[in-house]
Amino acid sequence: MTDLIEIASSGLSAAINPFGAELTHLRDADGRELMTDADPAFWTGHAPILFPIVGRLNNDILRIDSTDYPMKQHGFARRMPFTVTVQEPDRAVFRLTDSEETCAAYPFAFALDLAFHIHGTTLDIEARIENRGATAMPASFGWHPAFAWPLPYGAVREDHRILFETDEPDPLKQIVPGGLIGATPRPSPLVGRTLHLRDDLFTNDALIWDPVRSRHVIYGAPTGPQLDIAFPDTSKLGIWTRPGAHFICIEPWHGIADPAGYTGAFRDKPGVFEIAPGGTWKCALDVTLRP
Template structure:
């Protein structure tokens, strides 16, 4: 382990990671040969792997409705732009904490503890989100991952050689975001062949591809005959795939929750996909990325 409380470096002989306290965000992931696997927050999209909490995606009019009250809430919530406290760290792991404050309660009136833990094991990075209800009533929330992996991956062929191989055959459908950033209710057929989704930029020109109920809990990403990545997740019920056409990254995003569905006029308590925690309860969500091949 090296670094400061602002930026922590972790490593094994097969994988190295850097995490920053701002947003508890993963900023670098390098394989055993020192090749960068993560998008480096270039101008096309100035983030690496933001942590999404207490919402995923957008809410209607960027306004969180809770009963008769309304609160401003930007896309993906406030955690990605909040400074976390470093709780512990060693050579291969670290844990960060964000707690409710006067500032968070002004826009999200709930008591919570939100922990983000990183752990390296050989060629695998495990990321665990722990949400604890620190209040007396029910805690409604969503949480999600948003890692942007390089596309093409280093040492691989060009973009069009890359594909996603799902764990299970995915019958679909998938959904798009509309110009308001909300999920359009129109279903689209998933263009898979068996378990394989061939990747090309035009798949993402309208918006992200959103699977609201994927059968898979893991997938392989990369080009045949070259090192690739396996991404696996537990606790997350939805999956987003996104890239910005013209940029060299692909986001593989396990979510517990999603953007508001356009046409659903509901408050947070009735929002589709919302998670609920009773007082004192903790729920954990984990995603892993492993270098394969």
């Protein structure tokens, strides 16, 4: 088993698994766990990194310049060991670079760095993707943190909700069987700017805002500490759990699953960005425990 890398401040502590650069624990100053219990009856993930795709591709095929490559849901970064390049009491950085294994599925030279920094009651995470090749590199990227539902402050699950920063008037994307995006939108379950969490919202997979207009949301019960989750760089938001589970995933994405029936090139699909040769792309996720 890989040893977790621990970082801390006076207000928070975190533990990150170098396998996948996955945030595994986030605890308050009293040691109370703010992340999922990873109950194998539901889902054993904690906070996988989604790269170089988000969601599922049609037939699990990544099409690059008329060549097909196999690519499973959410990409390969979450299933690969990262190298620890920085380890300090309040900061750690993890790196994944291209290899023979990655090139068999994604024919690009890259470096993906995940930097974690704790200060006060905030955990800042930044992803940095560098294109080390000679051609433009298409990619998607997403965060997938699973927070404790309920949070460890005494309120029951039914009291928890997610408050959006601003109005979200658009209908949601609909996931169809097979994990792709259907043509028919899903009515928004928001009441004003509030998503009241309940299991039946997730019977048919995730809720997907595309676009999401808010740059942060607040998760928790009306009384007690709450989590302020900021995502300044992402245009989409997924919220997901499995009914009955003790977690809620709040997932800012720059990318999305294929539309049902999509057979075009990866470069041309919705949510894909391109990084110029020698260029970099950055994306932040900040989690703050509010009293």
